[in-house]
Amino acid sequence: MHFADVLPLQSGASIRAYDLSYETYGTLNADRSNAVLICHALNASHHVAGVYLDAQGAVVPKSEGWWDTMIGPGKPVDTNVFFVIGVNNLGSCFGSTGPMQRNPDSGEIYGADFPVVTVQDWVQAQARLLDALGIATLAAVMGGSLGGMQALSWTLQYPDRVRHAVVVASAPNLTAENIAFNEVARRAIVTDPDFHGGHYGRHGVLPQRGLRIARMIGHITYLSDDVMNEKFGRQLREVAIGHASGYKFSTQDVEFQIESYLRYQGDKFSEYFDANTYLLITRALDYFDPAAEHGGKLTPALARARAKFLLVSFKTDWRFSPARSREIVKALLDNQRDVSYAEIDAPHGHDAFLLDDPRYMGVVRSYFESKVTPC
């Protein structure tokens, strides 16, 4: 959808005109009270559920939406009941206006000139999309990780437009360690010789090496030590003949399965994701901190929220640990807001929020059935 109005950004900059890619699932009811907005995290898109069909009507392989376990007909967020909206954020690289597109003022590809956008900017842009769709109030806003930050920000920026917020595996801000991981990823990209200060598009190249490494470090932080050990352990990709250890005694070959897996993930990611988008989105993560304007205190920061909340965290998630979700729960309790909190003992680390754990799915399903369902 095209938006012709200027979008003022938190930084003071603005975007003159922009497009937002979105998908919807289910049907908006007559009184427009069953809309659920899904906010995506770092590398996801507006394609949250369902599959794509090719021209012959056959299912495109691996085209499932990124939260297809959660959202769809009969699923925890049931699209037979709810009208679900997925939107690609500004600055991302799946169709919405971002660094890969041309700046209408200069006619050049934005590249590094794309303005820095924040969680609040995204929420503002999402609100304009809802305006355009004729939706005054959301039955629920929902997201995991960075998407959870957007859901939380919705309840603060537009408290009267959100009945429920479902915040999964998220945090009220990033810790220093978390920002540090983002910085390693950014440095990998920025120091790639093909980066060209972010204007690689003008040079007809892509900083794929940097992106691969960024993805590898990110991926490590999304898993738990246990899961990695269970999945890969110390397994070798192939046992070299000639030495009892099976090692090749190389320093640059892929020897361990985990190396092979990370390289595969990095390669795959660098084929489809834009480097400038990676920089922008990690920066948006770093900046999010609703407590900052309240002296670092989250309780007064969340006093504006009117929504009812469901928070979910995962015990083995060390990137967005349960302790961070509990901070949000505590601030909501201090404000006497309706809140439920589930801490799921899943082994998969941060990735658990995208996986199909019956306890996790069950609590989200129960929440939508008992509380969010329009009367």
Place this chain on the structure above:
Amino acid sequence: MLKTAPRLSADQRVIARLVPPGARVLDLGCGDGALLDHLIRERGCTGYGVEIDDANIQACVARGVNVIQLNLDEGLAMFGDASFDVVLQIDTLQHLRNAEVMLRETARVGRIGIVAFPNFGHWPNRLAVLRGRMPVTKVLPYQWYDTPNIRVGTLRDFAALALKNRLHILDAFGLQDGREVRLWPNARASRAVFKFQHG
């Protein structure tokens, strides 16, 4: 939301009547949320349950009752001083490693605390011990080697613990099959109930 009123045990109904109408309630170890649901619907209360068990969390959410998944042995740091009118600990204390700390925490967080637990002083229990065996009863249904009840005490034991922690006991009685027992409750009731506040 479940449209039918929750079914409460006779003991739970007695405990529900101890909670003032309209109170802000924290129910520690709230189980499937039936009592809290009842207090919200029938007595106009608001509040939250606290549970550790996944199935109970889902049961509470399915009822539309606010519930926080926490291990009570980690304390109540999430809850502010006197932030609730009533804090309930119904059949919870006997499972806690830090039962005394939690008792103090209950008094800190709530203006009133209400605690109910199996009374080991009930005469069939005494009789069993007199015969040289640990009791197995309706209220204490486990064998000694697999019981989740790691704290077994009597009504008088609790009164002593409350005194030690300078809690002011507002009411104390026994519960037997849904009836209040006020005469010799330590011997005549399978469950002990205390209502107390900060001294």
